[in-house]
Amino acid sequence: MKLVFLGAPGAGxxxxxxxxxxxxxxxxxxxxxxxxxxVAGGSELGATVKSYLDGGxxxxxxxxxxxxxxxxLEEEPDFILDGFPRTLPQARLLEEMLNxxxxxxxxVIYFELGxxxxxxxxxxxxxxGGCGRNYHVKFMPPAEEGVCDRCGDELIVxxxxxxEVVERRLREYxxxxxxLVGYYTRAGLLKTVDATRSPAEVSGATEELxxxxxxDE
Ligand code: AMP
Numbered sequence: 001m002k003l004v005f006l007g008a009p010g011a012g013x014x015x016x017x018x019x020x021x022x023x024x025x026x027x028x029x030x031x032x033x034x035x036x037x038x039v040a041g042g043s044e045l046g047a048t049v050k051s052y053l054d055g056g057x058x059x060x061x062x063x064x065x066x067x068x069x070x071x072x073l074e075e076e077p078d079f080i081l082d083g084f085p086r087t088l089p090q091a092r093l094l095e096e097m098l099n100x101x102x103x104x105x106x107x108v109i110y111f112e113l114g115x116x117x118x119x120x121x122x123x124x125x126x127x128x129g130g131c132g133r134n135y136h137v138k139f140m141p142p143a144e145e146g147v148c149d150r151c152g153d154e155l156i157v158x159x160x161x162x163x164e165v166v167e168r169r170l171r172e173y174x175x176x177x178x179x180l181v182g183y184y185t186r187a188g189l190l191k192t193v194d195a196t197r198s199p200a201e202v203s204g205a206t207e208e209l210x211x212x213x214x215x216d217e
Contacts, residue, residue: 007111010121017082027076056165111195
């Protein structure tokens with residue numbers, strides 16, 4: 001099963017991708033996590049992408065697609081791509097990379113959320129400095145403030161969570177990523193989930209969609 005999770009920053013697609021990957025035994029491939037880990041680990045890739053992440057700007061398409069090709073498509077037969085593609089050129093590159101291997105996407109799940117809702121959600125995000133797990137101070141707090149439930153490490157405010165950076169990320173999303181909704185609708189691949197609902201309701205709806213895609217296979 002090869003899936004793309006699409007949606008505005010803050011729509012909860014990362015949380016859903018992690019949960020569904022576990023539930024259906026798929027690889028959870030988040031380009032945001034790959035880039036953040038590269039920055040934290042001080043690799044060459046990290047040095048290249050740091051300024052983009054800190055500024056809330058998209059990493060160039062070519063580089064992003066190369067990273068996905070090498071770290072995901074070549075390694076994993078079944079996956080959820082979380083945060084990729086984010087532009088039309090990336091979507092075309094993904095299609096080319098899959099086609100070259102005689103493969104194709106099974107579906108694109110679109111987590112639909114308006115601009116204002118996204119703004120509220122994004123300005124309270126914290127991330128574990130150790131394992132990379134995401135939390136929200138209001139909507140998904142850890143059991144103990146400032147401490148990761150999973151590994152006990154310290155939680156830090158994401159460098160891309162200031163109001164100014166969030167505004168820029170949402171603008172980037174609206175200009176560059178939202179056109180993918182039409183693109184994947186025309187390809188007959190898009191399934192929409194209302195992301196304004198509670199995480200449990202969104203999980204339920206997402207699970208049903210993935211099951212129906214599996215039945216279609
Ligand atoms: P995320 O955690 O998915 O919100 O991603 C965090 C940051 O990583 C984004 O604001 C971008 O700077 C970068 N990034 C993640 N995925 C992509 C992508 N597909 N294309 C370009 N930049 C990306």
